[in-house]
Amino acid sequence: MKTPIRVAVTGAAGQIGYSLLFRIASGAMFGPDQPVILQLLEAPIEKALKALEGVAMELDDCAFPLLKGIVQTSDPAVGFKDANWCLLVGAKPRGPGMERADLLKDNGRIFIGQGQVIDAVAAADARICVVGNPANTNCMIAASQAKRLPAERFTAMVRLDQNRAQTQLAKKAGVDLTAVKDIFIYGNHSPTMFPAFAHASIGGRPATEAINDLPWLQGPFCETVGKRGAAIIAARGASSAASAANALVDHVRSLVTPGAIHSVAVKANGAYGFDANVWAGLPVRTTTPGSYEVIHGYAMDDFAKSKIAATNKELAEERALVADMLS
């Protein structure tokens, strides 16, 4: 039996948490032979902590063989203690009439605190993944607080966008979605993101040939992927939850699987023309479990360059808005 790994999850009593925790405990994230201890962190709000109790009871009631312990807390120092993976899902939602700048700042404060505590108490091999929006910028803020853990340990999730893009391409081409490969998301997890269709393949052929409809790829395809979150809210009356949890399972599973090629928001370091210090969705290859390298060298045409410039501009603006929160 392997030693259990400690997985901290914030926002554990929220919508995404309710779909996520059961998948982690079942082995979907770390594999069928890897025991886990779940360290569940909620905001210090009575209602949230009560709901968390219920979620923990349900986890108990599943009798998952791999689940070796559950911690419930509102104290980050307890929640992140010795954590090998820190999944930062909890965030403050955008309220009615709230300005984007206020959302950035309110959430920024949460991620300053969590970044500091993770750096102080998490395991030496800790990996951090941010889902709570604005995910790229929250991740940048948390990483900026770390003195011990290197910046590349901090990633943000764009996998939901990749999964959405893969399905849209498969539907348009009329093929099974497993025929679609190498569709990567560049930039921000926001409507400005760029799903780089020119590098994707469908059934072994370039996607641009298999679909042969450039106006659709440049227009409705990019728009549908970029605005899918809003479409789900309009239809469901609530934001994506099960698909977001599933994407986080995929994000981490791919990061612990050497050779996996996937989209992750990481410190850009100037790749593909992004500002060096923003966190941008990029194609990566997992090297060893938990580590990755950015895949360089995909050629970008003028259309792709303009899309990347637009999403980079938004990321740089977000960075400027929270400049006083970066240390």
Ligand code: NAX
């Ligand atoms: P919910 O509002 O259902 O749950 C969020 C939970 O976080 C709440 O239970 C709340 O009490 C808790 N929380 C708030 N502040 C906290 C703190 N400081 N420490 C610990 N817990 C805290 O939202 P949910 O639908 O689960 O979504 C969570 C986040 O994911 C949101 O920011 C949302 O915008 C974001 N998303 C990101 C996606 C992505 O692809 N990156 C897609 C889905 C989702 O929209």
